[in-house]
Amino acid sequence: MSATQTDKIDARVERSRAKHLAAATELLVDHGPDALTVVGVAERSGVAKSTRYRHWPSREALMVDVLRENMPRIPQFDASLGFEQRLRGYLRA
Numbered sequence: 001m002s003a004t005q006t007d008k009i010d011a012r013v014e015r016s017r018a019k020h021l022a023a024a025t026e027l028l029v030d031h032g033p034d035a036l037t038v039v040g041v042a043e044r045s046g047v048a049k050s051t052r053y054r055h056w057p058s059r060e061a062l063m064v065d066v067l068r069e070n071m072p073r074i075p076q077f078d079a080s081l082g083f084e085q086r087l088r089g090y091l092r093a
Contacts (some may be wrong), residue, residue, distance in 0.1 A: 013054075016045075016051050016055075017055050019045040019047050020041055020045050020047055020051065020052055020055060021065060021066060021069055022045065023040075023041050023044035024036055024041050024044075024045075024062055024066045025066050025070060027044055028063070028066055033063065036059055036062065036063055036066075038052055041062070074090060074093055075089070075093055077089045077090070
């Protein structure tokens with residue numbers, strides 16, 4: 001398989017994963033954790049049900065990734081800084 005073919009496959013895999021995560025996020029926000037079903041995510045994402053199992057072995061694994069993707073990114077600050085400086089940095093972030 002050529003590098004171009006691999007890039008196309010990788011791009012499709014990433015797109016399907018992103019669609020599943022977006023659909024699962026919407027379902028979780030709109031209807032709660034019980035709405036995160038294989039059928040529900042597939043219908044919302046427009047991606048085949050079987051594709052979900054290529055990315056996540058279980059509903060729980062999908063939910064963990066949904067939460068991970070939607071958590072705010074807080075930078076690490078130098079531990080040698082004082083408490084107040086680190087706190088101000090976190091609040092600015």
